[in-house]
Amino acid sequence: MFLAWNEIKNNKLRFTLIVGVLMLVSYLVFFLSGLANGLENMNKEAVDKWDGQGVILTEESDINLPQSSLTLDDYNGEGVDEYASLAQINSIATSDDHKSNVSIFGIDKEEFIMPNVIEGDAFAKEGEVIANESLKDEGFKLGDKLSLSSTEEDLTIVGFTNNAKFNAAPVLYTDLYTLQKVRYGKAAENYEDRINAFILRTDNLSDIEVPDELQVVDTTTFIENLPGYSEQNLTLTFMIYFLFIISAVVLAIFLYVLTIQKVSIFGVMKAQGISSSYLARSVIAQTFLLAIAGVIIGFILTMITGFFLPAAVPVAFNYLDLLVYGIVLIFVSVLGALFSIQTIVKIDPLKAIGG
Incomplete structure (x- = not known):
């Protein structure tokens, strides 16, 4: 030395x-x-925010959330501690001169994937959303009316949450019916029960039985199969x-x-x-x-x-x-x-x- x-x-x-x-x-x-x-x-921020251990998707979806199509009656929560329904679409949100790619989550506000609100209020009626706070850095604010691509429906930001991005896009949380109106327009009433996945909380994921056309995947596998991840x-x-x-x-x-x-x-x-x-x-x-x-x-x-x-x-x-x-x-x-x-x-x- x-x-x-x-x-x-x-x-x-x-x-x-x-x-x-x-x-x-x-x-x-x-x-x-x-x-x-x-x-x-x-x-995977939004997925981590679920704090769930597994996801139920359709077998033919290739573990791809947007490609999965279920109904609320496809699973009744048997064998798990808690479960939540989730519908999801991607869109482009515009407000004045501000524009951003977003991922819209349709959820039941009484279930565990309801996000914490750090500013403003939770959505209470049709057309209201809770947005990820990263949108504030892009110029969006409480009360903004959001125009979405491929639909005539408008959404209103009533609250902000944190740590909620999915596939690198900020998440907008809203109720299931609002998401169906964004997705199907005037025909939304015919698809009220349509979702993309069930999110599970359980210590015995391998013991859950679902019909052959469905599959149960653990959260880690679900994340690893996100496009480009x-x-x-x-x-x-x-x-x-x-x-x-x-x-x-x-x-x-x-x-x-x-x-x-x-x-x-x-x-x-x-x-x-x-x-x-x-x-x-x-x-x-x-x-x-x-x-x-x-x-x-x-x-x-x-x-x-x-x-x-x-x-x-x-x-x-x-x-x-x-x-x-x-x-x-x-x-x-x-x-x-x-x-x-x-x-x-x-x-x-x-x-x-x-x-």
């Missing part, structure tokens, strides 16, 4: 560049991790893992070049009786110190960036994930130093000093 630290102090510029590279890689890994978590939350997470995770490889390769190249430049010095040290294992430990210690410095600076920069990012940027940092990624970055950096150690071990003192 003594040799490693003294060399860092005597070659500040050279090792500052190495720390800078590790800092940039760490910063990118941490930021991508936050972005992955943020996008993941945007897709798994593909998005897989892409960002692959990018993070690829950065680990880049970090190891870049550091290995840096340290290898530095080692080649110091072959004669290492040869002299070996001739003086300093063992290869001591020199190897010195290189590993040096790499460890540089990696820790780069990771810490990268983490600090990530937190500063996250503080100043606008709310529209979907970034959510999971500190346990960041800790794990930081440890992995340090590990792969030390792993990259092994190439230099092989070179040190093979140094012949006589040849290195020109003997």
Whole structure:
């Protein structure tokens, strides 16, 4: 450690560049991790808000909520602690100059998926909705009349809730009949009993029996089958893992070049009786110190960036994930130093000093 630290102090510029590279890689890994978590939350916030363990859908829906079509009589709640009915459609909501993609949930306000109201009131009559508070950042406010695409029906925002996005779209909660009027227009009375799913709360999901044309899926499986959810997470995770490889390769190249430049010095040290294992430990210690410095600076920069990012940027940092990624970055950096150690071990003192 003594040799490693003294060399860092005597070659500040050279090792500052190495720390800078590790800092940039760490910063990118941490930021991508936050972005992955943020996008993941945007897709499943409303599902998490249900706090349910399972969902009943039609067998032919391919675990896709909009493709499932049920009636209120298809399930009576047998075998579960609680259950709730849900109808869902996607639309584009417009108010004055403000426009947003939205997901509209038709629910029974007496059931457990009724959201908490943090501002305004709960919907009490036809045409009223509770909106996710993210719409406030887009210019929507209490009392706004919302025009929807593909329908003549208007909705009115009477309240706001939090943490309610589905497939990255803010959710509008309303009663079942209002949703059917939005979906079917004047024919809504003929489809009052139509829903898309039943949401379940139970500790014995596997014991629930439903007709052959229906299926029971756990909430995790339901989330993983949301359109684009798994593909998005897989892409960002692959990018993070690829950065680990880049970090190891870049550091290995840096340290290898530095080692080649110091072959004669290492040869002299070996001739003086300093063992290869001591020199190897010195290189590993040096790499460890540089990696820790780069990771810490990268983490600090990530937190500063996250503080100043606008709310529209979907970034959510999971500190346990960041800790794990930081440890992995340090590990792969030390792993990259092994190439230099092989070179040190093979140094012949006589040849290195020109003997």
